[in-house]
Amino acid sequence: MSAFSLYGCRRGVRNFEIGDILVFFMEAGSPHLLAELSPMDWGKGEQDNGGDFQVSDLRVRNQRLAISFYAGGSHAEPAWVVTARFHWSGSRFERVGIDRKPFTGWPRQ
DSSP states (O other), X not given: OOOEEEEEOOOSSSTTOOXXXXXXXXXXXXXXXXXXXXXXXXXXXXXXXXXXXXXXXXXXXXXXXXXXXXXSSOSSSOSEEEEEXXXXXXXXXXXXXXXXXXXXXXXXX
């Protein structure tokens, strides 16, 4: 593996729906699909808030993927910001941990 790129695909008409996260790697100058994760991969076990586990942040470092998303409460004011951590096993991303912090408000523009 030489690089990762992450893409979200919208499947709904509302601005808070997200589809799968597609993870690509570059080889010989061309992107290749490495993995596809769905909202249930990162949101499993969490209380949805009507936003289908809206992703707030994605990070990749050293074959580790961290997906932060909103859970609980409502779409307008989630209860939590949850980060699901994954490790690349050589054939798939395995969920290895989860962190939950109280939602403290939307970032100011």
